Amino acid sequence: MGRSVGRRVVVVGQGMAGARFVRRLAAWAPDARITVYDTETRPGYNRLLLTGVLAGRHRPEDISPPQVPGIDVHAGVHLVAVDRNTRTVIASDGTAQPYDTLVLATGSRPTHPWRPGRAGDGRPLHTLTDCLRLREDARKGRTSVVVGGGLLGVETALTLAARGQDVTLVHRGRHLMDRRLDAAAGAMLRAVLRDCGITVRTGAAACAPLREPGATGVVLDDSSVVSADTTVIACGVTPRVGLARAAGLAVHRGLIVDDALRSVTDPSVHAIGACAEHRGVVHDTALPAWEQADVLAARLSGRERGATYRGTRVLTRLAAAPVDLAVFGVSRTDGPTTRGPTAPARPDTDVVCLSDAVRRTYKKVVTRGNRVVGGILLGDLSTVDVVRRAYEEAVPLPQNRVHLVSAAGAAS
Ligand SMILES: Cc1cc2nc3c(=O)[nH]c(=O)nc-3n(C[C@H](O)[C@H](O)[C@H](O)COP(=O)(O)OP(=O)(O)OC[C@H]3O[C@@H](n4cnc5c(N)ncnc54)[C@H](O)[C@@H]3O)c2cc1C
Structure with missing residues (x-):
């Protein structure tokens, strides 16, 4: 085991980045004492396959790889604080755990479109629990409104339509996926969705949940309403950096790291995945998360001490x-x-x-x-x-x- 890893490695988050990092480190540095925390009760599943679970193509148990033996996993436990002076993390169950090396892989949280005060309404599609609840909602109801016409919103609308739902997709941009597609491609995508029976409303911001007797759905900013049995929120994500910020680590959009994926504030703290900001870029796709996990595990295990992350072309x-x-x-x-x-x-x-x-x-x-x-x-x-x-x-x-x-x- 490389000396740089220290004896005790604590990893916060066992999502796409954290799970890959742990698998790699356990294989390359069998002597490392690895402790993992994750808020979810069944962490480590492949988030990319969630829409497959929603579609009924996969069962929940199919999207989780077997746990790596010898790892101390605290599932369903939220990490609430990092004390950098004593190099200790504190968990929601009151326990404290010392570390030599801390890896933050806390990912992102879904962004809500509502005016302040309504954050609990509508269902995001972010975790396996969200996905199973959404599947149940879709089974009971006949109509859905998807708020947000980015990649995840489009994928969710198509999945629900394929399950026989009557779907409306509401997007505040001028055309679908307007961050990534030009207007011509956005128009073509809209035509494909229309062919699938999906109603698309662009240039329309959903600003509040509809809560009238006998009616659910969303209220748009032009005061019109879209009634639906199920509301799905797919309005993008925000890096989850509260823990890092409270610990006094440099944070911009994400926790700022150098090419060694080390916090620029504290060399014993590292960040990978959707909570990390590298050279001004925060990625929220799987490939950069995996590449960062590989680089960090190679460095910390001593397998390739000089490995660096230079960015990913996604x-x-x-x-x-x-x-x-x-x-x-x-x-x-x-x-x-x-x-x-x-x-x-x-x-x-x-x-x-x-x-x-x-x-x-x-x-x-x-x-x-x-x-x-x-x-x-x-x-x-x-x-x-x-x-x-x-x-x-x-x-x-x-x-x-x-x-x-x-x-x-x-x-x-
Ligand atoms: C439905 C869906 C479909 C997607 N499809 C694709 C796709 O096809 N292709 C693609 O490239 N990307 C896709 N993505 C995006 C991709 O999943 C993310 O980029 C990736 O999950 C980021 O990995 P991560 O490990 O940084 O964060 P996450 O996978 O979100 O993992 C973070 C983990 O940290 C835990 N955590 C956070 N804070 C704490 C804390 N304080 N204490 C304990 N645990 C904590 C969370 O519970 C979570 O399990 C999709 C995302 C979703 C939601």
């Missing part, structure tokens, strides 16, 4: 039938916005685009110089491997750039 996929969507990097080129990355006007920025409204496909790749810097593939992912390689590994472009969006490109 290609995000949505695969909820019948939608196939991949979006990555600078995917919007339709002007400045406060939401999501757009390509600033630069003479070397170029766009290759193929759109087919009949087949409901839209494929766009943004290049800069000889590199792919972003893109959208909707409805046809035949070139995704070519584009992914060009983007993630910064491979030079093919001579004929149309190959990035045409099936012939995939073959070559």
Whole structure:
């Protein structure tokens, strides 16, 4: 075991990042004494498969890997404080645990759209418990409203529609997934959802739950209402950094870490996953969480003491039938916005685009110089491997750039 890990490693959070880190560290440093806390009673499951549980494709027990032997797991226990002077964490059950190395992997919490004071209304889809309750609600009722038209909102709307629900999707942006998609792709996605029987309302902010005798649903900011038996909240997430902030660690949006995933305030504290802010970026997807977990475990175990994290180029996929969507990097080129990355006007920025409204496909790749810097593939992912390689590994472009969006490109 590497000396840098110390004897006692405490990990707060056993979600996608924490669980991976623990598995790696236990394998690479069998002598480490690892203690894990998680608020959830059955932590460590694969959050990516929750919509599969909602769809009825997976059972809860199918999405949890077996526990790693020899780890001291405190499930259903909330970590309430970190005392950095004595290097001790304090749990909600009153127990205290000393550490040499502390890893915060506390993830994020769902954001609520309501005016202040209504935070308890509506069901987020964030945990397995949320998912099972939502599945039960959907079984009892016939109509659902999904608030938020980002990736998770779209995936949830499709899943509920496939279960026979009458679904309305309400999104405050001008088009669906407006942080990631340009207006043309957003319009195409809306057409696909309409084909699935989903009613989409964009430019409409849900601001309060509807609570009238015999009616539930949401009230929109133009005072109209959407009645529904079930309300699902999918309005994005906020990094869970209360513990870090209270401990006096430097926090911006997330807990600020360096390339060693170490707090810039205290070298005995580390952060990985959706609570970490690295080079100004907070990721909330699985791949960066796993890469960070691997780097930190390699460093702390001594397997690769000099391992560093330099950021992740993320290609995000949505695969909820019948939608196939991949979006990555600078995917919007339709002007400045406060939401999501757009390509600033630069003479070397170029766009290759193929759109087919009949087949409901839209494929766009943004290049800069000889590199792919972003893109959208909707409805046809035949070139995704070519584009992914060009983007993630910064491979030079093919001579004929149309190959990035045409099936012939995939073959070559
Ligand atoms: C329904 C759903 C579908 C998704 N689908 C995808 C997808 O297809 N692809 C993708 O890349 N990403 C997807 N994501 C996002 C992905 O799940 C997150 O990016 C990822 O879970 C972040 O990992 P994490 O370990 O940082 O946080 P989490 O997985 O949220 O884990 C954090 C854990 O910390 C615990 N915790 C927090 N505070 C405390 C405390 N004080 N004491 C004890 N425990 C604490 C929490 O209980 C939680 O278990 C999806 C998310 C959801 C909700």
